[in-house]
Amino acid sequence: MDKDELRAWLRLSMTEGVGNDAARRLLACFGSPQAVFEQAQAGLSQVVTPKQAQALLSVPNELAVQCVRTQQWLRHPPDTHHHALWTLGDAHYPAELLQLADPPLLIYVAGQTARTLGNAMAIVGSRNPTPQGAQTAAQFGEALSAAGLCVVSGLALGVDGAAHKGALQGGKVRDAVAFSETHWHTVAVVGTGLDRVYPRQHQTLAHDIALQGLLISEYPLGTAPLAHHFPKRNRLIAALGLGTLVVEAALKSGSLITAKMALELGREVLAIPGSIHATQSHGCHALIRQGAKLVENAQDVLEELQLAPQQQINLLTEQLNSTESNDEHPLLTHMGYAPVSLDALQARCGLDTAALQAQLLTLELDGDIGRLPGGLFQRLASS
Structure with missing residues (x-):
């Protein structure tokens, strides 16, 4: 989009008190954001509330800064991917979002913009x-x-x-x-x-x-x-x-x-x-x-x-759903998959505290168990 069109879209999206629903009604009535801002307050009031119509007549304070910032962002993406701004009605705008009661007026995107969502x-x-x-x-x-x-x-x-x-x-x-x-x-x-x-x-x-x-x-x-x-x-x-x-x-x-x-x-x-x-x-x-x-x-x-x-x-x-290994560490069998305290695990396996803590540390370093708040331990699924 050109500079004037970008400015109009940003102004519409930034106008205080005019949400996505009101903006969509304005676009449906007048056809484009530029046309919205060509209307007098009386015309706008036929589509939105008088308060919203009044707000549309004022230029947002940060609009000029946002226009420059957005233009630079769009023009200077990294070498690895792309930047784009997709508006309602844009061919790239995900159709799934249009099913929302208030789809975003515009969305900023960064990445592989030539691809699509699929399933x-x-x-x-x-x-x-x-x-x-x-x-x-x-x-x-x-x-x-x-x-x-x-x-x-x-x-x-x-x-x-x-x-x-x-x-x-x-x-x-x-x-x-x-x-x-x-x-x-x-x-x-x-x-x-x-x-x-x-x-x-x-x-x-x-x-x-x-x-x-x-x-x-x-x-x-x-x-x-x-x-x-x-x-x-x-x-x-x-x-x-x-x-x-x-x-x-x-x-x-x-x-x-x-x-x-x-x-x-x-x-x-x-x-x-x-x-x-x-x-x-x-x-x-x-x-x-x-x-x-x-x-x-x-x-x-x-x-x-x-x-x-x-x-x-x-x-x-x-x-x-790979089957468990036959040479599984015995402590994992005692642990099960639910979080378990040190005392409960000790009661199940019969090891003294020092030996149990040593084995737990080994299993944790190997990525077989995780440590939870409250002094609990939990076996991880890949074990």
């Missing part, structure tokens, strides 16, 4: 998962990506990040076999401007996502990570996926908001059960009681979405 699955969960939960999110992300699905999540710490990382690994398998480079491997929907990465720990992850997928934001460049942005962006995550898989979530988790939004959009909601002792599993158990699909492996996801050719089922079954 997608949202994976969400706790920002503070158990070691088992983080590993499970990565496994499902990898398996679903390898099967040809795009994994959608929110780039947050915990389950989101693990799902993105798994999807990137699965993308390598996918590219090595039969899939073309026409779809994104993973999509991260963020709650900040795309000229910053939040959380900072995911700088490298965000860069890797841009190489194989896409970063999306409805917020202008320079937008800080404000708390109320993240629940709002969850509707985009829910809309982009054919379903939403909740890996771990407490009863008041934002992931349950995403699941609720998915249901309202007619999408599938799936949940992975966990230990009754882990608060991170209570939200998943509540979803299952309310009718969410109980999921144990990626095959369950594909079957629920009716996207499970037999060869894919066989592949995923081999990847995720």
Whole structure:
């Protein structure tokens, strides 16, 4: 788009009190953002409230700065990927978002902009998962990506990040076999401007996502990570996926908001059960009681979405349901898969405290178990 058109879109999106719904009505009536700002207050008042019409006559204070910032961002992407601004009606604008009651007026995107979404699955969960939960999110992300699905999540710490990382690994398998480079491997929907990465720990992850997928934001460049942005962006995550898989979530988790939004959009909601002792599993158990699909492996996801050719089922079954080794460490057998305290484990195995702690440290260093808050230990799924 040219400079004047960009300015008009930014002005419409930045006008205080004019949300996505009102902006859509204005565009439907007048045809373009430029035409909106050519109207007198009386004409605007036929479409929106008098207060909104008055606001449209004033130029936002930060508009000039935002125009320059956006133009520079669009003109100077990194060598590895592209930057773009997709507006309602743009051919690249994901059709899935148009099913929302308030689709973003425009979205900022960074990554492989020539590709498309394809079949997608949202994976969400706790920002503070158990070691088992983080590993499970990565496994499902990898398996679903390898099967040809795009994994959608929110780039947050915990389950989101693990799902993105798994999807990137699965993308390598996918590219090595039969899939073309026409779809994104993973999509991260963020709650900040795309000229910053939040959380900072995911700088490298965000860069890797841009190489194989896409970063999306409805917020202008320079937008800080404000708390109320993240629940709002969850509707985009829910809309982009054919379903939403909740890996771990407490009863008041934002992931349950995403699941609720998915249901309202007619999408599938799936949940992975966990230990009754882990608060991170209570939200998943509540979803299952309310009718969410109980999921144990990626095959369950594909079957629920009716996207499970037999060869894919066989592949995923081999990847995720491999049998346990006969030379398994005895302590792992005593541990089981639920979180367990040192005292309880000692009662099961009969080892003295020093010997038990030494063996636990060895297993932890080998990646066979994880340490939880409260002095608990948990076996990891690959063991």
